[in-house]
Amino acid sequence: MTSLPPGGWPTPQSLYVHVPFCRHRCGYCNFSVISGRDDLQDRFLQAVERELTSTPDASRAQLRTIFLGGGTPTRLSPDRLKRLRQSIDDTFSVADDAEITAEANPEDIDEACLNALQDIGVNRISLGVQSFDADKLRCLERGHNRESALAAIEAAAERIGNVSIDLIFGAPGETLESWKTDLAIASQSPITHVSTYALTFEKGTSFWSRRSRGNLSEVDESLELQMYEAAQHQFSKNAWQQYEISSFTNGPHRCRHNLAYWAGNGWHAVGPGAARFVDGKREVNHRSATNYIKRMLNDGVATDEIEAITLEQYARELAAFGVRQLDGIDLATVHDRTSINLETVLSQTLIKLQSMELVTYQNHHLRLTQRGILFADTVATALLSEPE
Ligand code: SF4
DSSP: OOOOOTTOSOOOOEEEEEEOEESSOOTTOOSSOEESOGGGHHHHHHHHHHHHHTOTTGGGSOEEEEEEEESOGGGSOHHHHHHHHHHHHHHOOEEEEEEEEEEEOGGGOSHHHHHHHHHTTOOEEEEEEEOSOHHHHHHTTOSOOHHHHHHHHHHHHHHTOOEEEEEEEOOTTOOHHHHHHHHHHHHHSSOSEEEEEEOOOOTTSHHHHHHHTTSSOOOOHHHHHHHHHHHHHHTTSTTOEEEETTEEESSSOOOHHHHHHHTTOOBEEESTTOEEEETTEEEEEOSOHHHHHHHHHHHSOOEEEEEEOOHHHHHHHHHHHHHTBTTOEEHHHHHHHHSOOHHHHTHHHHHHHHHTTSEEEETTEEEEOHHHHHTHHHHHHHHHSOOO
8 A cells, every 4th residue: 555645645737638640650659649540539539538527536626737649639620629628628627827738740730720729728839840851751751841840830839829849869860960950940940849859769660670670770879969969059049948858948938747747746647548647546548549449438447557656666756757857856855745765765876876977966956967968867767776
């Protein structure tokens, strides 16, 4: 049985909705995605409605952030998007100033799509741009080009205002110079936020099989590090600021939804593969969209994994996610929230990470060094692991 933190588990004020439909499955993608089955959209919405209705204690708090992710939420027609928003409103109350984000692909952005997003209260859009370079976009199997990506950014900025883009680096054959061009184009576009990710080869994707057959090769690690540093360099200019290892913003536009995740504040999540954290329990839904729909509509539940986390795990996760933010994390606050004294539990780990010059640790405050930012996964893994 999990014991309670001193103030009880935080009441979730965030909701993630996973919309799995995509025009095409990109070769590197291992999300819960279904393509060529838009005929399932109504049954999917029925399943989501059922899942939302059965959310325990949904009325306890107002939602302060909603994130429609995927997949591609904008594969849903305007009427279906409205139906989705209605089903959220039927379950939760939503704060007037809630951050409501929708992910979208640049090729879906047109007048009708922007009208629909505005109608359902979306005030932040996250575009899966990934690159502006024709060869790289072809390699990543994306359906847009530089012109359509820039047109989508412009249109979204004009209508929605708050535009984030995702960029991928380290695609096969990509050079440092072409990545710097991507960064320069992005920084001159009217975006407020950018997330940069190194391409990863995940088991089960076609990129993984092609690499195994020798048909696709990764960029080497030192080039990947140079690319990461190029992004830091580009987005340290003017009003830009890096606030998390993958996230940059040019004003007061930190993603509030992600901040809630990283602060361990708890969140609801519905849809295939969706993972939630409520009352100290981490639950993950079935990944397959068709099974999710079947199970939700037949049994009223589609949870695949349930894990009750201990207070020590919770404290370690607060530290591991907290330290990925460049402001760092106060371990005394973690102690207050969890009753776990990480300064004692992690004393050897903290000494080791400091000796490797990956973190600084002063007045209870743990922060990544510039070197630590480059090896943030190593730091997070050390904070989450049992001592050797
Ligand atoms: S559009 Fe995004 S979610 Fe859909 S398959 Fe491509 S990478 Fe995956």
